[in-house]
Amino acid sequence: MSRMIFVNLPVSDLARSVAFYEAVGATKNPAFSDDTAACMVVSDTIFVMLLTHPKFASFTARTIADRSTVQAMLCLSCDSKAAVMDQLAAATAAGGTPDPTPEQDYDGFMYGRSYEDPDGHIWEIMWMDPAAARQGAAAHETA
Known part of the structure; x- marks a missing residue:
């Protein structure tokens, strides 16, 4: 089986981010999306999980980086x-x-x-x- 990657990204405006990723060619998978997260399918093996800040913060105790930093x-x-x-x-x-x-x-x-x-x-x-x-x-x- 091919390995898959799920890139988890914190986003400040989920609807805006979904629209952006759809514009660059990803498709939203509604089965793994709700009002706190959206699974954007880039390919058969690449997925971008767009997570609201509260949802993202539920997975880590670390501070969410702002635009002045690069992780x-x-x-x-x-x-x-x-x-x-x-x-x-x-x-x-x-x-x-x-x-x-x-x-x-x-x-x-x-x-x-x-x-x-x-x-x-x-x-x-x-x-x-x-x-x-x-x-x-x-x-x-x-x-």
């Missing part, structure tokens, strides 16, 4: 450089902030951009040429 940067792959640009445009149109981290352009074999969601969570989006990735992996194995 993690999440990165998702895209099928092409154009798909990176499309997702960045969708995120920006939905109220996200483009490029909180520097653009990454590695001579045509890898390209990345980033955006912040309305709560300041940073998502990197990247494309890598599959042939270049295979060559890099093969070179690593022989080293």
Whole structure:
């Protein structure tokens, strides 16, 4: 069985966050959503759990980070450089902030951009040429 990842994010406005994540391509799974949480399906193995601050706080005694701090940067792959640009445009149109981290352009074999969601969570989006990735992996194995 493939492993799955559930990314839990505290959000200040659940409805706004659901709308944002739907705008960048996720779908809401109503079976795992209520008025305190929404399960956003990114792929068959990637889920983003949007949790109101009180719901998130019920899982930890630590303070929820504010926009002045960064706890993690999440990165998702895209099928092409154009798909990176499309997702960045969708995120920006939905109220996200483009490029909180520097653009990454590695001579045509890898390209990345980033955006912040309305709560300041940073998502990197990247494309890598599959042939270049295979060559890099093969070179690593022989080293």
